[in-house]
Amino acid sequence: MKNRQVTIKDIAQQLAISPATVSRALKDHPDISKRTKEAVVELATSLNYQPNSIALSLRNKKTFTIGVIVPEIIHFFFSSAISGIEDVAYQAGYNVIICQSNESYEREVANINTLLSNRVDGILISVSKNTKDFKHLKKVTEMGVPLIFFDRVCNEINAHKVIVEDKKGAYEAVKHLIALGCKRIAHMAGPDTLSISKRRKEGYIKALTEHGIALDDSLIVLADNQEDGIKAMKRLLAIPNKPDAIFTVNDNVAVGAIKVIKKTGYKIPEDIAVIGFSDDQKITSLVEPHLSSIAQPAFKMGQVATELFLRQIEMPEKDDFDEVTLETTLVVRDSSTKSKIETT
């Protein structure tokens, strides 16, 4: 059953013509007579001929493939971004090959190497949480392979970047909490090594200081996932002057916080309001109360990143890079509604 894939040579042989002629016939080259063209096309389709992309890539030094590295595809945000990437890529005739770093630095390096070895035409990456050394990324740019960062960017490297208005989004969220009358707003922050975490925290701080609320270090805790959120919330509820609002670096952390708050007997948002980040709708519209969050245009982000890539390969000489910032929108749900003001 080992039906070797049919090649241009097979067609040439059966028709007793040269491979060159077959090649030209298949791409409707004007030099080839109508008769041979028809014969070639007919045999090709009947044999299920499929051009060998490998051979083409080798000859043209172009694979029409984009490599994408994300921490984990399971996250709504990254899945959506990937869909956005595919959307633009497919339209431009590119294939997409997706790698997961699983938030591991080693895996990320390995991913980069296989992508380079596979001669992808460009790499779109959202860096892992544990990536503190950027030699592997530097190598990519040095080899002349277009590199585009999205969401989790690396400031040490000169390349196109697509980010969202993390700072402004966070600022709006906290402002909203202040407008609700919250006085002690806690922040569950991600690690500072991640640029997005850092920017979100900056937005939080900006909102507080701008409204004359003194920073309280005991209200800023580290939490990166649901479990962290649970632990952090327990600690926050144990301090004497407990918070009346929580702004978290992502939705999962918020879920952790909500679970603890509810179990302890406090009411959301009456006693403690909660706002997440990312607006993973699988979470925000499922948890009770429905979670307010800052929506990121993930799909759009993937699209823009891919468009930047396409632009870069069109003008390889340009070496000034764009940093595109996309807008976020605060989505207010039950976990931070006005009802709070009215009941107090």
Next chain:
Amino acid sequence: MKNRQVTIKDIAQQLAISPATVSRALKDHPDISKRTKEAVVELATSLNYQPNSIALSLRNKKTFTIGVIVPEIIHFFFSSAISGIEDVAYQAGYNVIICQSNESYEREVANINTLLSNRVDGILISVSKNTKDFKHLKKVTEMGVPLIFFDRVCNEINAHKVIVEDKKGAYEAVKHLIALGCKRIAHMAGPDTLSISKRRKEGYIKALTEHGIALDDSLIVLADNQEDGIKAMKRLLAIPNKPDAIFTVNDNVAVGAIKVIKKTGYKIPEDIAVIGFSDDQKITSLVEPHLSSIAQPAFKMGQVATELFLRQIEMPEKDDFDEVTLETTLVVRDSSTKSKIETT
């Protein structure tokens, strides 16, 4: 800045030796002297030489790449399966290229074609909901490319398959509902064209008949996603003899049902118990009450599918195919607890 990627020829030229020698030196061939080996390896690493996989693939007629097609990576089940696939694949030295069909037949055909054109060594697929014609899959097997189905299989084609005990899982779930004292158990079923939907419905029917409960066609409704679940639930609540339990074909449908049930004022599980399928933990442990569901070993499924692929390429001659069935486990949560019996 267009640093062409360095090739074996570049190294050969700089060292004034032949490409053949460089190639042999790099793979520690015994014919090459220690002196040249050292020189080659040193220059190669200093130049950041990376073998061109494209050229290798062309020569060896082997890409060490597995193509994977799933409906949507956003689903917990598929993401987990993909992780399982990557787990085994990477260990065996294979790359994985992931495609989404987005539940579109046309997209699935396009995916198959690009994968074939890219000469992947095998294809692992979970077919789209809207795939009713299987010519494109038939073509894959005819071309001698290993094809493995997982979860959403296609019975018309002779190939390795990995499925879960859908029927038994459904059976257990319904049996559990019967044990709770439920008399009118409804089933929100998927389309019969999907083998998994069919098997789940069979399990539902088997459990009822085995316990002497007459089938009631008005209790079997079609619903495939959350929105469907909402509509279906509204209809079920409108019939005179309303159900006291719902078994749904997946967790999203269950969420739709739960939302309607709660809004209507009924209590879960006291008035109506609910059980989903798949155990997407992002859903089941977030919705309230926590949703009972049938857990599928998605990660394991990916692993097994990949192992089957590896086995097939080792023995290409074999043409009898396995159908591996993995176990499911009923995870009982609040939406179907014993409390119901005690309160009645």
Next chain:
DNA sequence: TAAATAATTGCAACCGTTTGCGAAGCCGTT
């Protein structure tokens, strides 16, 4: 009728790597 022009097709090189085979060069043995 010879020459020029146009219409078709084939030759050969190339992309980067591997590998069977042959070719040197050097050594020791008879």
Next chain:
DNA sequence: AACGGCTTCGCAAACGGTTGCAATTATTTA
């Protein structure tokens, strides 16, 4: 001095497709 054997390396073909150029044939023009 001649031969055999070993070590070390290069030639060339191959994987599948493309493309500049030359070659062949058919057709037109002078």
